[in-house]
Amino acid sequence: MTQSVFAPWNDPKAKPLIQFRNVTKRFGDFTAIDNLTQDIFEQEFFALLGPSGCGKTTMMRMLAGFETPTEGQILIAGEDMSNVPPNKRAVNMMFQSYALFPHLSVWENIAFGLKREGKDKESIAARVDEMLRLTRLSKFAQRKPHQISGGQRQRVALARSLAKAPKLLLLDEPLGALDKKLRQDTQFELMDIQEKTGTTFVIVTHDQEEAMTVASRVAVMDEGRIIQVATPDVIYEAPNSVYVADFIGDVNLIKGRAEKRAAAPADTTAQPVETPQPPATPAAQVSTQPVDGPQPNEIGEWLQNKLLFPILGKRDPQPKRLPPPAPNTDSRPAKPAPKAEIQPGGLELHWAEGQPPIIASNGDPDLAGQTLTLALRPEKMSISKEKPTAPNVLRGAVIDIAYLGNLSTYHVQLDNGPMVKVQMTNIRRIARRDITWEDVVWVSFSETSGVVLKG
């Protein structure tokens, strides 16, 4: 890993700003936080993500000092926070409801915390003006909170919580009340401000997209525990459990019995993909003769035969083409990899009766013999009417198509298997796309596209 990458969690010498040590919080019989240990580092943008009731808000309220842990310790900058009340902590919070003081103007709201510190008037005024500029609110300084719009209120709340220059800023669902476009703009603004001020941010959200966008690390929580903590790309690409895979984004979960694959490169490993003969289909027959260029459709054929043939003579079955391309184009990714290049090792998953097993060369061979789940992102698969050459090719029928503009999601019922979602970018305009309802299609993906998970 290079030095420039911000990743203090990988540095054993880095001192964490916040340490949760075996923290448990119970409300009566209900355990909100269950023996949780977690470090958060300085200048991190740490997201707590989970469904409602998973304990993420409780964690944040314990950091702010509104709740005290039933067991365990919370340390901020190495100091035990057990007996430190909220008003004595170098921590500020931005509330979900913004909690702006309705009887005070925007200016007075931002100055509120500074006045409590007993600073002199000039430095308070200077700091408030700085915050107003940072959040582009200078025009609204004299307005009351109910005289400004939702987005502006959100920025006042942010300015107020940043005014005291806290070591740690807590954000409780900060963008929940904003509409989608404003939310996206504000996310970037938040990241910008976090970078400018160098404050550590801990954000609570149930919106996974928001967590992925803003955070340096994401903690996925469930029932008072942290299930996985990692950078957004790791959380998405390499979830450690079915729960995380399912919670973040869209995913296909295919259950099956795992078997070990030969570790050495051998010809036999690739065989299961090609050898099984699915019932002959028109698609399979077409695939035997690859089509290189545009082919006339029925109307074109009819026109050719009835009208043009007598005048122009016989049509050349091969369309006119450029001279063969230079050899280096062979390495284009569009070309399916030759069979021999399927990575050896890993697992194969027997997922349906009479179907070829799915090859997952990244699977842990030690898990062989168990029933495992393959988590496969819809965008990592492709769909075609002709059988492609790929490590994993599954046959199915299109049940539903969700057209999203930039993407289309195909719901494909696999033969003898589950329904899967396949996402394709709509490169062509709609009139040119040929896959439609009830078509028999081939779903293909590489041997490393999926993640094999327990359970």
Next chain:
Amino acid sequence: MKRFSWFNATALTLGFAFLYMPMIILVIYSFNASKLVTVWAGFSTQWYGELFRNEEFLNAAWVTIKVAVMSSSIATVLGTMAALVLVRAGRFSGRTLFSGMIYAPLVMPEVITGLSLLLLFIGIGLDRGVLTIVLAHTTFSMCYVSVVVSSRLVSFDQSLEEAALDLGCSAFEAFRLVTLPIIAPAVISGWLLAFTLSLDDLVIASFTTGPSATTLPIKIFSAVRLGVSPEINALSTIMIAIVTIGVITASLVTKQAAVRQARDARMAERPA
């Protein structure tokens, strides 16, 4: 459709006549020149002059105002505290009992309240006078304040107070700087309610008063037993005038606040 039918007009007239006729008669006779209440002898304001020369009435009015101000202020402090605990303290054991008990004096017959207070004051050997009336009025008006304030507190966003703590306030500062200014309208109307209740209370005051303290209601009541004098009419007219001015002012203020809020809402929507 004819909206103002004969039936509607009659019903309206009868209803308002029923409500306001007694008061109108009272006001008219307060300007009667005759000493006899029921005989009209021409317009005069002499009874108002008499009233302001009548030491007894002025003393009683002064006592009443003193009692009302003191008892409503104490009741507001205690009632607000009670409301804060009952709304905020979460579920402590016996909370339902406590919140039920705070409303009990609302439905308790005044005679019972007055009698029990009298017994208490005799029991602890407290001389009856202004102090005992203040205590008695505080006791029963406190629950009204508590009802008014707690209905406001229920809709109070508690994260406002948490935000104040978060920004460095102590618990008391948070209450003084954030909670109190926001619930102030409810506290003020609680105080006004307690003040009015104290002002016109006759039953409890007559149980707990002593020879040194006569409130206006007691004075009027005992004076009327000797015969209605035009002075009483004049006094009542003044009271009606005060109440009317108060109600009109309050409604004007409320209306203005509504207008301002509507203007603010428009201002917030306009992109700036």
